[in-house]
Amino acid sequence: MHAGSAALKTAAMPVSSAVIDAKALVRCALFAALIAALGLLPPIPVPVLPVPVTAQTLGVMLAGAVLGPRRGALAVVLFLGVVAVGFPLLAGGRGGLGAFFAPSAGFLLGWVPGAFVVGALAVGATSLLRLIAACLTGGIGVVYLVGIPWMAAVADLSLAQASVASLAFVPGDILKAVLAALAARAVHRGYPALGA
Amino acid sequence: MSIGVFVPGASALHRLPPGLKLAGLAVYAVAVSLTDNAYVMAALLAVLGAAWAISGIGMARLLAALKPLVWILAALFVFQLAVSGVRPAMDMLLTVGAVVVAAALVSHTTRTDDMLAALKTAFGVFAPLGVNAQSCAFAVVFTIRLVPFVATVGREAIAARMARGASGNPLPAVVPVIIRLMRETDQLAEGLVARGFGRA
Incomplete structure (x- = not known):
């Protein structure tokens, strides 16, 4: 140890922040992987639409509600990045850049601001109702706000037609928002959150 | 997977x-x-x-x-x-x-190390924008590696519930699975920092 105690002192200070940074990084990756693993649960196909109801949006809402706005959105970006490279992690084994050209791709891209809004509204929320409201606003409102115009543009539908087509997903998404809020509250109670 | x-x-x-x-x-x-x-x-x-x-x-x-x-x-x-x-x-x-x-x-x-190095080089393009190439590369590799781990932990939790006579419904297992995963990945992060991660 030729550096001596001075080096030890300077090294001791940033350790805690380095640990928090590393934990945050790994947690983002964990929630990205969680979104992927939720895609392994059997999807429920919806008649007419090429997109099945999956548990993956549950993971998106959880990422926002548990990790907070910035890290939640980052986890979703990570997940979509790994999918774009070609890892088949979307529900039903879809993957690759091709998935981002489908009519439903807007919903995938909407996950990023969606997770952010869920996180932003859920920060400091203790009541279940506020958590549910956060998941509904971000996980459904924001996601559909991106997904519906995208679908209308790609599939040559009017906004009204695209909205009607998306209605089939609303009941499932409401259920997922409630589940995500319940789970996020339980996780917050059962495990300490990271500092800033 | x-x-x-x-x-x-x-x-x-x-x-x-x-x-x-x-x-x-x-x-x-x-x-x-x-x-x-x-x-x-x-x-x-x-x-x-x-x-x-x-x-x-x-x-x-x-x-x-x-x-x-x-x-x-x-x-x-x-x-x-x-x-x-x-x-x-x-x-x-x-x-x-x-x-x-x-x-x-x-x-x-x-090899994970090689993928990490390749990704670090790729993300290095964005370094002038303030992107930390090493952190980005690590995050991507962790994501890929954690998918099978999350799936395994999830399957174990569901199997454990069924062994105790509960239904195979995955939903009640979600919270304990997330908490276990967060605990394990926190330890992983501490191990990384102990080995010099983030101080290069």
């Missing part, structure tokens, strides 16, 4: 630069999903078969990569068959299967 698991070997596929393999996977996934032509599809599948033969990765590992998707694919296949007919259903099955196998080939033949 057994993606993200390296299988040692000395094949030509193992020795290809990891950046090239990742780029190849991206191009292959797009080509397979976009093609409507049966001959092109057959050629793409032949390329995949050749790559698999070269890689020396056995049939068992290949099937292991496809196994978690069997039920989902079966459900989607029946649905496509009913709604759009035989051809689109077969098309869906082959497309998904080919991408899964291609991704498994890349992760089976690429």
Whole structure:
């Protein structure tokens, strides 16, 4: 140890922040992987639409509600990045850049601001109702706000037609928002959150 | 899903630069999903078969990569068959299967360290924008590696619940699974920092 105690002192200070940074990084990756693993649960196909109801949006809402706005959105970006490279992690084994050209791709891209809004509204929320409201606003409102115009543009539908087509997903998404809020509250109670 | 698991070997596929393999996977996934032509599809599948033969990765590992998707694919296949007919259903099955196998080939033949180095170089392009290339590369590699881990922990939790007489419903297992995963990944992060991560 030729550096001596001075080096030890300077090294001791940033350790805690380095640990928090590393934990945050790994947690983002964990929630990205969680979104992927939720895609392994059997999807429920919806008649007419090429997109099945999956548990993956549950993971998106959880990422926002548990990790907070910035890290939640980052986890979703990570997940979509790994999918774009070609890892088949979307529900039903879809993957690759091709998935981002489908009519439903807007919903995938909407996950990023969606997770952010869920996180932003859920920060400091203790009541279940506020958590549910956060998941509904971000996980459904924001996601559909991106997904519906995208679908209308790609599939040559009017906004009204695209909205009607998306209605089939609303009941499932409401259920997922409630589940995500319940789970996020339980996780917050059962495990300490990271500092800033 | 057994993606993200390296299988040692000395094949030509193992020795290809990891950046090239990742780029190849991206191009292959797009080509397979976009093609409507049966001959092109057959050629793409032949390329995949050749790559698999070269890689020396056995049939068992290949099937292991496809196994978690069997039920989902079966459900989607029946649905496509009913709604759009035989051809689109077969098309869906082959497309998904080919991408899964291609991704498994890349992760089976690429050491995590090498993938990390390739990604770090790739993210280095964005360094002038304030992007920390090493952190980004680590996050991507962790994501790929954590997918099979999360799936395993989830399956264990569901099996444990069923052993105690509960139903196979995965939902009540979600919270304990997330907490266990966060605890384990926190320890992983502490281990990383103890080994000098984030202080380079």
